[in-house]
Amino acid sequence: MRRYAGYIFDMDGVLYRGSEPVPGAAEAIERLKRKGRRIVFVSNNSTLSREDYAEKIQEMGLPIEERELIPATYATARYVAERYGGRRVYAVGALGLMKELLRAGIRLTQQPAKAEVLVTGSDPDISYQKLSNATAMLLRGCPWVSTNADKLYPSEKGILPGTGAVVGALQYITGREPVVIGKPSKPIMEQALEVLGVPKEECLMVGDIIESDVLAGRNVGVDTALVLTGVTRREDVEASQVKPDYVIESIAELEV
Amino acid sequence: MRRYAGYIFDMDGVLYRGSEPVPGAAEAIERLKRKGRRIVFVSNNSTLSREDYAEKIQEMGLPIEERELIPATYATARYVAERYGGRRVYAVGALGLMKELLRAGIRLTQQPAKAEVLVTGSDPDISYQKLSNATAMLLRGCPWVSTNADKLYPSEKGILPGTGAVVGALQYITGREPVVIGKPSKPIMEQALEVLGVPKEECLMVGDIIESDVLAGRNVGVDTALVLTGVTRREDVEASQVKPDYVIESIAELEV
Numbered sequence: 001m002r003r004y005a006g007y008i009f010d011m012d013g014v015l016y017r018g019s020e021p022v023p024g025a026a027e028a029i030e031r032l033k034r035k036g037r038r039i040v041f042v043s044n045n046s047t048l049s050r051e052d053y054a055e056k057i058q059e060m061g062l063p064i065e066e067r068e069l070i071p072a073t074y075a076t077a078r079y080v081a082e083r084y085g086g087r088r089v090y091a092v093g094a095l096g097l098m099k100e101l102l103r104a105g106i107r108l109t110q111q112p113a114k115a116e117v118l119v120t121g122s123d124p125d126i127s128y129q130k131l132s133n134a135t136a137m138l139l140r141g142c143p144w145v146s147t148n149a150d151k152l153y154p155s156e157k158g159i160l161p162g163t164g165a166v167v168g169a170l171q172y173i174t175g176r177e178p179v180v181i182g183k184p185s186k187p188i189m190e191q192a193l194e195v196l197g198v199p200k201e202e203c204l205m206v207g208d209i210i211e212s213d214v215l216a217g218r219n220v221g222v223d224t225a226l227v228l229t230g231v232t233r234r235e236d237v238e239a240s241q242v243k244p245d246y247v248i249e250s251i252a253e254l255e256v
Numbered sequence: 257m258r259r260y261a262g263y264i265f266d267m268d269g270v271l272y273r274g275s276e277p278v279p280g281a282a283e284a285i286e287r288l289k290r291k292g293r294r295i296v297f298v299s300n301n302s303t304l305s306r307e308d309y310a311e312k313i314q315e316m317g318l319p320i321e322e323r324e325l326i327p328a329t330y331a332t333a334r335y336v337a338e339r340y341g342g343r344r345v346y347a348v349g350a351l352g353l354m355k356e357l358l359r360a361g362i363r364l365t366q367q368p369a370k371a372e373v374l375v376t377g378s379d380p381d382i383s384y385q386k387l388s389n390a391t392a393m394l395l396r397g398c399p400w401v402s403t404n405a406d407k408l409y410p411s412e413k414g415i416l417p418g419t420g421a422v423v424g425a426l427q428y429i430t431g432r433e434p435v436v437i438g439k440p441s442k443p444i445m446e447q448a449l450e451v452l453g454v455p456k457e458e459c460l461m462v463g464d465i466i467e468s469d470v471l472a473g474r475n476v477g478v479d480t481a482l483v484l485t486g487v488t489r490r491e492d493v494e495a496s497q498v499k500p501d502y503v504i505e506s507i508a509e510l511e512v
Binding site: 123124125126127128131132135136139151152158159160161162164165166167168169170171172173174175 | 379380381382383384387388391392395407408414415416417418420421422423424425426427428429430431
């Protein structure tokens with residue numbers, strides 16, 4: 001494996017599983033940092049703010065700071081602030097998304113009739129009223145930004161619906177499609193590359209899901225490494241049309 | 257226009273709009289009945305039971321009896337009872353759907369882990385928990401029956417999400433597809449033809465929506481008439497690839 005100047009890490013399945021850190025993950029990150037490599041962490045998580053996420057990560061003993069994290073909540077807020085700063089935003093999503101939108105200075109409203117931009121994320125309190133509000137906005141042509149469009153979300157309570165439940169519902173009934181911020185889309189990766197500040201030829205994307213992480217790296221033209229500590233097994237890689245540049249057992253194997 | 261022995265009427269937009277009967281609708285139905293024509297009324301409504309619906313119709317002064325009505329709630333319950341009688345059913349939907357399922361003798365359960373068949377309809381109390389329950393059932397391969405898959409529902413409060421919000425969400429995240437009972441699918445039309453008891457060459461389907469009513473008639477091989485008292489204008493018919501056999505201003509014009 002080549003050495004890279006910058007590393008973009010997916011988190012769940014790479015650094016930890018559930019609330020258990022992957023053995024050797026903390027040491028691998030420290031090693032990279034000591035060598036002066038640039039590092040950033042991306043996640044499609046759409047329910048936790050950056051601060052919430054940093055707390056969760058630090059509780060697991062991982063040497064990662066808040067400013068190194070780009071969860072989809074934060075990436076979405078940045079994207080919306082840049083594109084639609086000053087516009088009134090109606091958001092369907094969890095508290096963590098609202099926190100990031102507010103922190104980015106976005107004018108959130110609970111009156112969909114006055115809102116100009118729709119933002120969606122995974123919403124534990126999704127309701128018919130919220131879907132109706134979003135539908136009315138989409139039918140009148142408002143721009144639509146979604147944290148991600150993940151279909152399923154493997155949790156400790158089993159496989160749960162991802163943000164795709166909201167995206168799928170609205171897409172089906174309105175025929176509209178959102179700008180998707182999270183992996184495998186480009187916006188979150190472009191923000192990560194900007195933070196790294198090194199040429200993309202010098203960057204490696206490390207993740208555990210082919211359709212999310214490897215495709216995300218491919219989409220912005222960086223090399224990719226798949227770790228086997230998450231949801232993908234070696235046979236899945238062999239069966240897949242999309243091949244990562246490297247397959248490694250775990251982040252602990254990463255050469256620096 | 258030919259005379260037919262049996263007539264299948266769509267309701268909303270044909271007999272009434274909102275809570276206002278279409279002028280001449282009551283008289284047209286009485287005329288058909290006096291002449292001994294067979295009549296049945298179908299609707300994709302997935303929130304009202306047959307009894308609820310009859311009450312609503314009768315309040316508008318329309319001469320229609322409960323046994324002549326086939327709302328999608330009732331048609332779905334009949335379909336599930338015939339195919340899956342005795343199996344435990346988990347339903348995501350409104351009270352009217354639950355009423356029909358119970359009336360058809362179906363074993364409804366609130367424990368998705370024990371359920372064998374999933375039924376979906378429009379649900380004013382849709383929640384993340386209900387979507388999670390349905391997702392788990394679909395991922396383990398349970399059969400899935402939906403009252404309809406209508407995208408939008410024009411109401412007096414504006415255009416609202418139809419049952420398609422639930423169908424679209426689950427389809428997107430699980431990749432499964434439901435058996436759809438309502439128009440333009442066949443099951444509700446086949447039940448209507450069975451009630452009429454006349455050869456389908458002798459039947460006319462009358463509705464106001466091309467993609468729903470005219471296609472439904474076409475799908476079971478009956479002639480179709482489009483009325484202009486609902487959502488479709490004459491220019492829409494001209495622009496459409498699917499053509500009804502007749503276009504008439506209103507049900508009042510129907511020759512008997």
